[in-house]
Amino acid sequence: MATHTATLFSIATGASDPIYRQLIEQVRRLIAAAVLKPGDILPSVRDVALTLAVNPMTVSKAYNMLETEGLLSRSRGIGMLVAERQTPIRQDREHLLRPTLERAAAEARQLELDPEAVITLFAKILKEQK
Structure with a gap:
């Protein structure tokens, strides 16, 4: 504790x-x-x-x-x-990330980007080091 x-x-x-x-x-x-x-x-x-x-x-x-x-x-x-855990940590993390991804998806749609290109770009960003 x-x-x-x-x-x-x-x-x-x-x-x-x-x-x-x-x-x-x-x-x-x-x-x-x-x-x-x-x-x-x-x-x-x-x-x-x-x-x-x-x-x-x-x-x-x-x-x-x-x-x-x-x-x-x-x-x-x-x-x-x-409090003691009620839901798995992974589920919490996904729940917290979802609004950010929804905003990114809306922006990608507004820019009329191909979904495959967006996913490829996101995967590339995830692999980058800070």
Whole structure:
């Protein structure tokens, strides 16, 4: 069981997504990437709010929504914990990637690109090193 600090999160103040949604997506991605594991302790609402300079109710809303989804669980005296896995990690990762791929597919259709060419380009990009 690892304890994480509030520096785990970051927000983009100019983004179109509300801050609580940004936090939710970050937690989902950290869980899918196994950075956050079942039983890990998340930083307190107060710590996250102070670190990110946001209203504590914003952080609380994100944590509550993640608890409702079953990704987090509340433990009296400890705080918010990453819940035990409900779905396979692979399924989580695919779910997180899907919106990005849907946007790319829409753009490819707008550019009237051949689906085979798009898939070939995507495969090439996947093989490239950062």
